[in-house]
Amino acid sequence: MQFDDKVPIYYQIKKYLYKEIIIEHLNPGDKLPAVRQLAVDLTVNVNTIQRAISELVEEGIIVTQRGKGNFVTTDMEKLFALKRHVVEEQIEVMYNNLTALQVSPDEVLEYLTTYIGQRKEQDNG
Amino acid sequence: MDNLLVIDQLTYKRNMRVLLSDVSLTIPTGSIIGLLGDNGAGKTTLMRLIAGAATNYQGSIILDGEVDKTTIKGMVSFSEQLSGASNDARMGDLAKFYDSIYPEFSMTNFNLLAKNFDLNLKQKLSQLSKGMRRNFVISITLARRARLYLLDEPFDGIDSMKRKKIIENILTWMPDNASVIVSDHHVSDIANLLDQVIIIKDRTVVNQIAADKIREEYNQSIEEYYESFYKEENDND
Numbered sequence: 234m235q236f237d238d239k240v241p242i243y244y245q246i247k248k249y250l251y252k253e254i255i256i257e258h259l260n261p262g263d264k265l266p267a268v269r270q271l272a273v274d275l276t277v278n279v280n281t282i283q284r285a286i287s288e289l290v291e292e293g294i295i296v297t298q299r300g301k302g303n304f305v306t307t308d309m310e311k312l313f314a315l316k317r318h319v320v321e322e323q324i325e326v327m328y329n330n331l332t333a334l335q336v337s338p339d340e341v342l343e344y345l346t347t348y349i350g351q352r353k354e355q356d357n358g
Numbered sequence: 359m360d361n362l363l364v365i366d367q368l369t370y371k372r373n374m375r376v377l378l379s380d381v382s383l384t385i386p387t388g389s390i391i392g393l394l395g396d397n398g399a400g401k402t403t404l405m406r407l408i409a410g411a412a413t414n415y416q417g418s419i420i421l422d423g424e425v426d427k428t429t430i431k432g433m434v435s436f437s438e439q440l441s442g443a444s445n446d447a448r449m450g451d452l453a454k455f456y457d458s459i460y461p462e463f464s465m466t467n468f469n470l471l472a473k474n475f476d477l478n479l480k481q482k483l484s485q486l487s488k489g490m491r492r493n494f495v496i497s498i499t500l501a502r503r504a505r506l507y508l509l510d511e512p513f514d515g516i517d518s519m520k521r522k523k524i525i526e527n528i529l530t531w532m533p534d535n536a537s538v539i540v541s542d543h544h545v546s547d548i549a550n551l552l553d554q555v556i557i558i559k560d561r562t563v564v565n566q567i568a569a570d571k572i573r574e575e576y577n578q579s580i581e582e583y584y585e586s587f588y589k590e591e592n593d594n595d
Contacts, residue, residue, distance in 0.1 A: 236550050238579030241570035273529045276522060277550045278390045281570070 234275050242277050246285035249275075254294065254305055255316050265295065265303040362387040362537045363408070363506060368417035370407060377403045379562045381417070385506075385537050390528075390551055392569075393541040394584050395558035401541040402438070404558065405508045408539075409436035422505055432462070435504035437512060440495050443483060449494055450479035453501075460502055468501035471527060488515040496524055500531040507538045513547045521547055545581040555580055557587050 236245050253259045265271070268286065272279045286303055289295040293311050296304050306312065331341050363385040370378040378400050385391055395401050407415055410431035421430045443452055449472070457463045472479060475493040486494065496512055509528070513521050525548070532538055542548055545555075552569040564587055572583045 238546070238549060238581065239573055239577055241573045242550055243570055244574075269529065273526050275550075276525050276529070278529065278553055280389065280553050 236277075242281050243284040243288070246275065246277065246282060247288060250285065250289060251294075251315060251319055254312065255319060259305050261305055261307045261309065261312060263305045264301075265305070267302065360387045361385065362389075362422055364418075364420045365408070366418045366420075368404075368407065368415055368419065370403065370412065370415040372412075376561060378407070378415075379560075381558075381563050383556055383563050383566055385539065386553070387422075387535055387537060389553040390532075390538045390540065392545065392548055392552040392555040392580070393539050393558060394543070394545055394555055395541075396543060396588060399558045400561040401558055402510055403561075405436060405510050405539065405541065406438070408506070409434045409438070409508055411436075411438075432460075433505040434508060435499050435502040435506070436508040437495050437499045437510050438508075440498060445484035446482055448480055448482050449477060449486075452483075453479065453498065456498055456501075462503040464501050464503060467503075467531065468497055471497035471500055471531070474527060475523065489517070489520055492516055493520070493524070496527065500527060503533060505533075505536050507532065507536060509538065509540045511541055511543070513542060513544065525551055545584050546579075549580045552580070555584065557584060559587055 234245075234249060236242055250259070250265075259265065265286070266274070268279055268282050271282045275282070286295060290297055290303075292315075293308065294306055294315055296306050298304060328341065331344075332338075336344070361384045363383075365381055365383050368378055368381040369376070381400075381404065393401050393404070406412060408419060408421075408430075410427045413427050418425065419430065421433055424430055424433070440452070453465065453468050453472075457465050457468075472494075475490075475497060477490065477494055477497065481490075483491065483494075492512060492515065496509070499507060499509065507528075512524055516524065528538060528540075528551075539556075540548055540551070549569070554566060554568050555572070556563055557565045567583075569580055572578055572580055576583060578586075
């Protein structure tokens with residue numbers, strides 16, 4: 234995994250785990266690899282992994298079972314909310330960039346619809 | 359987190375020269391610390407003192423509550439220990455030697471490390487490339503079950519693929535109750551690995567800070583932050 238040098242590593246690991254869950258590399262109820270294994274795989278230290286996981290536990294995305302390890306929650310409502318949150322973050326960035334260019338909200342929607350149409354054609358062709 | 363190592367007002371002089379001046383720092387248990395500084399800033403001297411290579415210093419070095427220098431020596435695994443070995447010695451024989459002098463040396467772990475690094479233990483030190491020699495030193499150092507590992511420039515002259523392997527082995531073999539101090543002057547090699555950085559300059563510690571705090575509060579990479587300490591000096595010259 235390639236890290237951005239200027240962004241806290243624990244934060245980037247949180248994002249990485251969000252993604253693994255959203256794209257269902259990690260399914261609801263799945264056990265996460267051991268903390269040390271994650272540390273070796275991502276070449277970061279154990280405390281950094283531990284901090285990221287602690288925050289996911291606080292957010293209710295990951296559940297710790299004493300003596301058994303860390304598991305992805307089976308609370309589907311939590312997981313839908315996570316996906317919505319991550320998607321909205323991306324949209325927010327785009328929306329802010331476009332409104333900074335004085336594109337109106339209605340135009341944003343228009344541009345987006347046109348773009349999606351073009352992309353669908355491209356990707357299918 | 360408990361503090362594993364506490365150094366207070368450490369000053370070390372040799373032949374009328376000050377090699378370390380008023381160094382104070384604390385290292386939490388279970389952490390990986392980057393010791394950063396230019397060549398000659400005092401990194402190796404500090405590691406040598408922690409490892410018990412010299413005893414005629416002022417101030418205190420306390421490791422897990424122990425102050426006795428011989429006791430501390432047995433709890434620290436320092437990557438410099440190979441420096442006295444003969445070039446005619448075979449790696450396998452050297453490993454047996456370390457196994458005989460260090461009670462906490464694990465031959466099993468050493469063999470796993472050596473295999474992971476593809477070392478041919480029948481080879482003599484004189485036959486090794488710089489990179490292979492580094493890998494052997496790391497294997498010897500990590501094969502001891504210590505409380506504190508001191509790795510002095512472990513990535514010097516090592517390409518990025520091999521660097522990753524060394525980092526993986528540090529993470530794999532470091533016991534839970536141990537800490538690691540890694541010195542380096544190419545900060546980017548180890549930036550992701552660190553809990554904290556200690557910046558050493560002009561023979562003293564000028565700062566100790568959490569790695570993610572640098573990124574979070576200063577929006578800087580560790581490299582930029584570290585370089586800012588040395589840049590000031592160049593500007594003033």
